[in-house]
Amino acid sequence: MKNVKEYIANHKDRFLTELIEILKIPSISADSAFSQDVLDTADAVKLALENAGCDIVEIHETDGYPIVYGEKIIDENLPTILVYGHYDVQPPDPMDLWNSPPFEPVIKKTELHPEGAIFARGACDDKGQMYMHVKALEFMVKTDQLPCNVKFMIEGEEEVGSNNLATYVSENKEKLKNDVILISDTGMIANDIPSITTGLRGLSYVEVEVTGPNRDLHSGLYGGAVANPINILAKMIASLHDENNHITIPGFYDKVQELSDAERAEMAKAPFSLEAYQKSLDIESVYGEKGYTTNERNSIRPTLDVNGIWGGYIGEGAKTVIASKAYAKISMRLVPHQDWREITELFKNHFESIAPKGVRVKVKPHHGGQGYVTPIDTDGYQAASKAYETTFGKKPIPQRSGGSIPIVSLFEKELDSKTILMGFGLDSDAIHSPNEHFGVWNYLKGIETIPYFYEYFTEKSLGRG
């Protein structure tokens, strides 16, 4: 890839301005109040793909938010890369913890990002990482170095479970036909320790509702005499973990694959400082399943976390009330071989079974997805590894991530091709949190590295690698 560094240096400011414009649109797919913004973002992505050099760009309607499809086919005999990304973002709350408004991007220096980072919701997850691919294409097209065919599939419902993507994919297998799927929606260990994600956890997300009396009650007149839905919900949630922080749902671990000591020893080689980890989170101690290290707990082990809880009086001051209802949003991260539908069913049955008399329980499944593990001996992985080595000067470490991209296992099944997860963000970029950011260096390094993947993957596919 000739002059990639020069091209990026010459267009750096524009690359940043263009991304910032897209980050300004609050494309929060979880909140219907922002539906027009989500649609506007799809249009912006369409325009960006056209400008970057795609020959065909289409907005495909779904039952939810549209999918932006783009392609540049230069030769049927050359391999085809399918780039997947998403243009929707997580809700920004709690708003009061943001140091600058989530949809008014600003560039500020941080300890880990001395060259500055873009602070905005979606800066890293996934608008910033998705846009790297758009700019990488622009470079290859404008400098006549595009070595193969490329297709883009950018959706707007990843943060709410990609409910309509599955249907879209299965209905468009021919259109989406490819030799490898490329996704940048994960992270790497550090700017000087590149890594490639080789595993993802699955997900089951549910919402529970506990109903006690048919109305809110005065806690003095009824306190102690009726089941308090909040106390009961707390008791039920607490019972989902035992004293070793194992999950108590019957059958939950049945299909969990235990790693061999050798595999665990290999994992343990990844550089990690427990002290630095605790310091960065300002916690006195980590906490988790007995018998596993921190890096095992958040990657190769399934988990259950309450993501939100509410009930009763949560306003200013005091209200002596026993609420009629209490609610919680609960998600379980799953590991390969755990089926998310089966786990959701196990949760539902168990949670309903532990409800005491005097309350009624509803479990409403939200969404979910399967875990995924990719082999490292494929052309795709090898090409990605060589691309990082070229631009970072270091061979990347294969790493299992604790996150989920529910759609990945579906791609493999429907499109019969492997997915390569080339992430350029850092865990400390606060995705899904206030003050999400993405390093300017990382953004540009991604744009620099992606073209090499195209080059190496094409060579390997044509047997010249």
Added chain:
Amino acid sequence: MKNVKEYIANHKDRFLTELIEILKIPSISADSAFSQDVLDTADAVKLALENAGCDIVEIHETDGYPIVYGEKIIDENLPTILVYGHYDVQPPDPMDLWNSPPFEPVIKKTELHPEGAIFARGACDDKGQMYMHVKALEFMVKTDQLPCNVKFMIEGEEEVGSNNLATYVSENKEKLKNDVILISDTGMIANDIPSITTGLRGLSYVEVEVTGPNRDLHSGLYGGAVANPINILAKMIASLHDENNHITIPGFYDKVQELSDAERAEMAKAPFSLEAYQKSLDIESVYGEKGYTTNERNSIRPTLDVNGIWGGYIGEGAKTVIASKAYAKISMRLVPHQDWREITELFKNHFESIAPKGVRVKVKPHHGGQGYVTPIDTDGYQAASKAYETTFGKKPIPQRSGGSIPIVSLFEKELDSKTILMGFGLDSDAIHSPNEHFGVWNYLKGIETIPYFYEYFTEKSLGRG
């Protein structure tokens, strides 16, 4: 009391209209957004007392909301009754459960109130019951039948802990000097089963905050590896009750006075249908401390209830986040001899002590008050009992209530006089809940009964009873 029924019949419509006007003002003391409304309500009460015939009415400023003081002294040698009530109300939420707006009073018939009930926040607690005393005074003054002196002390902070009343009372002992204190802020068993509250529970209200990581985290990248404040809070709350629903806070029961079997047998005589109770709340079963009946659980036993809980993402849809903080509002109802400050301290120490490493816990005491038990052999109780008997045609049942009027025990200590709790509401009037209401029959029956208490108490005090 001559012609009391006639007077009420002739002025019934005005009595209702006047009350409705006061109910229209949203005097929510817990929410500072309504401070002007609270102040306006104080003015309305002042005017009402003047119109009813008080010779002096003053608004006394405090560090919080003002106290309305009024008096009519007809003869220093006659006994003096001090009437206490409050003009502030509970917050109305959850708003969506109200069938009519909480501050737009409407009169509707119900099964228990065939003559209609006034639906509005504060209709029963305590604007309606307070206003009965104003109208009873009007009757006695206008018909020249006031048999003794009367003082009114109507505050605006009862629903937030009466924080400034204590200071006011101790600084105005001479002004508030009285022979008996009369309060209508409790209920009775049923319209055909009059009862007088002889005991109240104390209260300790606290707010807790559990902090884990210094920011919200992505539940995929960190899930399972750090303490989740919501899961931890649930665990801590669950641990506050054991398998028999006894409270586990060390020392919590030390000063709880167990009732004798005779006393419990006496209590058990009060008419009560468990089936009707469960039906009215639409619950399959009651729930509470092992070894005690429903009526014991909500009156002679201390309790711990979560009144509100919140943390993480509680908006529409899904957010895979581990919150940095989780919160709960927790209140404990206490029985006589439990000191609320001591219990608050026991709770704080225990709750902090059970926090696992990896989270930090803050316990913020809100307010509280002591429990109270009144003897039934006093002039005050006997006069009240006779008054009910006169107007209801039945001797009222002495009853311990589960509610709290924190200020009552303070009155006894500071003013050296007994408090008589003449309540005319029903437990089913939904105080502190959506659709609070107060029976028109009960409102008028209270106005009819109160003058007889004045008459009988004066007779007994002068040795003519």
